[in-house]
Amino acid sequence: MATDFKSIPLIDISPLIAKCGDPLMDKDPGVAEVVRQLDRACREAGFFYVKGHGIPDSLIREVRTVSHKFFGLPYEEKLKIKLTPAAGYRGYQRVGENITKGVPDMHEAIDFYREVKQGMYRDLGRTMEGCNLWPCDPPNMKTLMEEYIDRCTDLSRKIIRGIALALGGSPEEFEGERAGDPFWVLRIIGYPRVPTANGHGTSDNDIGCGAHTDYGILTLVNQDDGITALQVKNSSGEWISAPPVPGTFVCNIGDMLKIWSNGVYDSTLHRVINNSPKYRVCVAFFYEPNFDVGVEPLDFCVKRTGGAKKFERAVYGEHLVTKVTTNFVM
Numbered sequence: 567m568a569t570d571f572k573s574i575p576l577i578d579i580s581p582l583i584a585k586c587g588d589p590l591m592d593k594d595p596g597v598a599e600v601v602r603q604l605d606r607a608c609r610e611a612g613f614f615y616v617k618g619h620g621i622p623d624s625l626i627r628e629v630r631t632v633s634h635k636f637f638g639l640p641y642e643e644k645l646k647i648k649l650t651p652a653a654g655y656r657g658y659q660r661v662g663e664n665i666t667k668g669v670p671d672m673h674e675a676i677d678f679y680r681e682v683k684q685g686m687y688r689d690l691g692r693t694m695e696g697c698n699l700w701p702c703d704p705p706n707m708k709t710l711m712e713e714y715i716d717r718c719t720d721l722s723r724k725i726i727r728g729i730a731l732a733l734g735g736s737p738e739e740f741e742g743e744r745a746g747d748p749f750w751v752l753r754i755i756g757y758p759r760v761p762t763a764n765g766h767g768t769s770d771n772d773i774g775c776g777a778h779t780d781y782g783i784l785t786l787v788n789q790d791d792g793i794t795a796l797q798v799k800n801s802s803g804e805w806i807s808a809p810p811v812p813g814t815f816v817c818n819i820g821d822m823l824k825i826w827s828n829g830v831y832d833s834t835l836h837r838v839i840n841n842s843p844k845y846r847v848c849v850a851f852f853y854e855p856n857f858d859v860g861v862e863p864l865d866f867c868v869k870r871t872g873g874a875k876k877f878e879r880a881v882y883g884e885h886l887v888t889k890v891t892t893n894f895v896m
């Protein structure tokens with residue numbers, strides 16, 4: 567459970583990035599300090615900013631620029647990569663197509679998933695089978711996003727090694743069978759400006775994305791500069807803003823890490839409201855477990871939380887499929 571936090575902490579993870587491949591990383595004082603900060607942030611908010619992550623700012627910006635270009639195309643053009651169940655729920659969804667807790671969200675988006683080949687996970691993977699739908703325009707989107715996915719995968723793995731230490735495990739805790747072959751999701755999201763009803767406050771259809779938790783292990787959020795729209799719920803029920811901080815990613819914990827950690831870390835509720843006069847782009851990268859892994863509280867986390875398992879075992883792929891098929895009513 568998150569605490570009564572009032573802001574989201576920022577962590578310089580450069581010592582972790584530098585020492586991540588070192589077998590003695592857990593003995594390094596710089597790494598230890600990052601781990602301490604990660605632990606605190608994950609307990610208190612489930613959200614934190616990272617700087618010193620090593621992904622070039624030019625790439626981070628270019629990814630958003632290309633996304634703006636795509637969303638600026640005529641609707642017919644965007645529909646050429648329309649999301650369908652037959653394409654494994656990959657592709658473009660118009661504003662209002664994604665549903666959160668029964669309410670249509672005021673965003674458009676493109677979903678990309680790690681490829682699932684036919685029969686790869688038998689019945690478990692059927693719903694997600696398919697190849698990503700890349701637009702012809704902008705022509706460099708595929709190359710650029712594939713590079714971005716590689717960099718985000720690598721960065722997420724490094725942060726997760728730090729989080730594994732923060733939980734009191736070994737750096738490899740989330741490798742191998744658990745997340746050594748990580749599934750991933752890239753979600754390019756566009757939030758049209760929402761006219762504020764003359765002082766009537768926020769109504770349901772002003773919500774860019776309704777309150778939800780993320781599904782996997784760790785999310786890396788790359789958001790437009792200059793617009794504050796992402797909000798995170800604290801334990802008093804207040805919505806705390808996560809304004810853009812240039813050069814950083816906003817990171818947050820997903821449902822599978824909540825289970826593994828037996829609730830030591832929680833997947834915190836968050837939502838998006840774009841009240842600004844500008845169209846907002848966010849590119850969210852979701853680092854997820856192995857598709858077919860059964861996730862249950864880790865023994866060392868159960869011990870330190872009093873010995874009782876707080877969560878049932880969940881198969882990640884099943885959790886994802888349940889979410890995806892209820893997000894879209896087709």
Ligand SMILES: N=C(N)NCCCC[C@H](N)C(=O)O
Binds near residue numbers: 778779781889
């Ligand atoms: N993979 C993630 N987290 N996708 C973000 C979508 C969150 C909203 C979705 N309708 C829901 O209710 O989950």
Ligand SMILES: O=C(O)CCC(=O)C(=O)O
Binds near residue numbers: 755780787789
């Ligand atoms: O737009 C954002 O800042 C966050 C989006 C988000 O929470 C999500 O897609 O899961």
Ligand SMILES: [Fe+2]
Binds near residue numbers: 779836
């Ligand atoms: Fe989210």
